[in-house]
Amino acid sequence: MKIRNYRILNYFAIGLVYLLVAPLFVQTQPQTISKENYARDILNDIEVGIQRNDVDIIAGHFLKQLSLSLPGTESGIYSTNQAISILQNHFNTLHVISFKFTTMQDRTEMPYATGGGVYVARGKKESFQVYVALRAVHGTWIVTQFNVY
Secondary structure: OHHHHHHHHHHHHHHHHHHHHHHHHOOOOOOOOOOOOHHHHHHHHHHHHHHOOOHHHHHOOEEEEEEEEOOOOOOEEEEHHHHHHHHHHHHHOOEEEEEEEEEEEOOOOOOEEEEEEEEEEOOEEEEEEEEEEEEEEOOEEEEEEEEEO
């Protein structure tokens, strides 16, 4: 009888340890983004930020590191702070007259937008194009690529 109780106690202890430790080894599924139009909202923010020459609106959606390409600068992977500084310098040298995203793909795994506008730099009107790509990170969309041509 003593041996049987000891076995039951061992099984109970093993089961208890399993219940406490098992959740540590469970792989969680990637978080889904709850708001269907959330990518479009971010792309709209970026559009407004470009229209207003307001880097702060755009930078709030940056990944810790992102691919950045601007005319007159070296293209590359930059930290958020570096990207903000480069964008601020770029926008300080021009005045955006108009800008609009003409293509928005916000219902894909990697949402993106492209569009164009006109700005004044050194007294001359020039046209420009923008490409922005997003990626889901911890349940929210983040800018991973920002290119100006």
